[in-house]
Amino acid sequence: MCTNGVNGNQFKMMLEQMDDQIALNRRWVHKLYHSADEANYAKTAQSLKEIQGLLDEARALITDAQDAVDKDQSDSSGVTVSLV
Numbered sequence: 709m710c711t712n713g714v715n716g717n718q719f720k721m722m723l724e725q726m727d728d729q730i731a732l733n734r735r736w737v738h739k740l741y742h743s744a745d746e747a748n749y750a751k752t753a754q755s756l757k758e759i760q761g762l763l764d765e766a767r768a769l770i771t772d773a774q775d776a777v778d779k780d781q782s783d784s785s786g787v788t789v790s791l792v
Contacts, residue, residue: 716781720774727770734763 741756 716777720777723770723774723777727767727774730763730767730770734760734767737763 737756737759741753741760744753744756
């Protein structure tokens with residue numbers, strides 16, 4: 709359903725796709741962190757640990773955006789476009 713020129717369902721699906729991609733990247737960074745840590749690459753491991761935290765923050769913001777889409781849709785003007 710389109711509201712104010714935006715298909716809300718597609719928009720939410722795109723946010724879910726972004727969350728999935730970030731989750732995948734986070735998993736790989738986690739694996740790299742363990743490899744660096746086991747190899748005693750302290751600076752590299754520290755950087756990778758920080759990246760994990762930033763990716764966690766990004767996922768939290770994606771969740772906030774998903775909640776905001778729901779709120780924005782319910783606050784919209786009520787104009788909808790449907791295929792007839």
